Amino acid sequence: MSAFVHSDEIRSRFSAALSAMYRAEVPQYGELLSLVADINARVLEADPAGANRLANSGELSRLSEERHGAIRVGTADELAMIGRAFAVMGMTPVSYYNLAPAGVPVHSTAFRPVDPGALARNPFRVFCSLLRLELIEDAALREEAAQTLARRDIFTAGARELIATAETNGGLNADQADRFVAELLETFRWHAEATVSADTYARLVAAHRLIADVVSFKGPHINHLTPRTLDIDAAQAAMPERGITPKETIEGPPARACPILLRQTSFKALEEAIAFPSGEGAVAGVHTARFGEIEQRGCALTPTGRALYDEALAKKDFSALPDDWEALRRGGLAWFRYRPTLKGLAERAETDDLDALIAQGAVMAEPITYEDFLPVSAAGIFQSNLGAEARAAAYAVDPAKAEFEQALGRPVLDEMALYQAEQDASLTETLTALGLSRSVPA
Ligand code: OOG
């Protein structure tokens, strides 16, 4: 009898294998990893209190392993299968992201662990986009793209078999887990040989660069892997010393004493040599898709906080968002995890008022890290130029979400519900530990 390898462990092994493969394929990614490790070490040394907070929330031990990646698939079947593959690694689709308003013909979700314990062990996330072929205007090109995609299988036979095994048996044993990681890695590998002619490729690029990237190759190569830095401004400034030219500005919220959501910066995609099939052998070409990115993660915002953020981003004025943890918490703008303090546990609580318990030092509130994405945050700036009407339309529920979930074969989880559940559970536990059994306020 052989025991199952825990899905968290399979995820960690896969994330490490993917990172090693990408480091070998894109050396600048290795340089970014080393830069981020140096900066994180410096930040932790200079800020012992901050390091302590990270250790308490379980984020210190995961930091050097922490990364996200992104792939773009071409068909509903590919999306459904990749969803099943991620499920083997304890990764669930969270949130729906429609990138059409940003001028990108895809919609997406992020596969990630959702349970706080699993997140603490390894929060590896993959942002996964599905091409929206219906947004290609030229009918002939659309048909050609659909046929090209229908001919490929982005999974190895071994990967398909092991996914089915995991589903049937409820897990994978050690040998199966190793093979699963190796087989699934093939789906993420770069292929320098295009599957379409140079002419078709050029027409796909003319329709949209991203359409060419999805349709022209054997598989959905990983297009970036992103380590988490504790000081993105320092990392951005230090990139040129490492021979990396970053984009000019950092996306997301400005630098703050109390970091919120996600700040990201990247370096431009590489120009890579590819070969197109042709009657007379191969034709040489170049493709730009793969890039490097770093991110700094801050606190997750509630729907109210997020609406304030979106507004602030559109107006480029963040003054309405308080830069103070207690103000964010009392205003219901950010999510927090509550814990009883030693003082609180030692003394008899004389109140069940949460704010009073915090003020007395009986309870502490620590910000919950944002585990999701802001891929259209740049588009918010763009939309603000279109006036309020266009923005309201962009925020309305998109019927494409239902189509996405149909393709995926399941609904995506609501990120806000996950943060709310974590906050509520921590509050209940805290009050119980203090001998108070008030029910959680809404
Ligand atoms: C994914 C872009 C989304 C992020 O960090 O927001 C993403 C892609 O370009 O395929 O990775």
Ligand code: NI
């Ligand atoms: Ni990214």
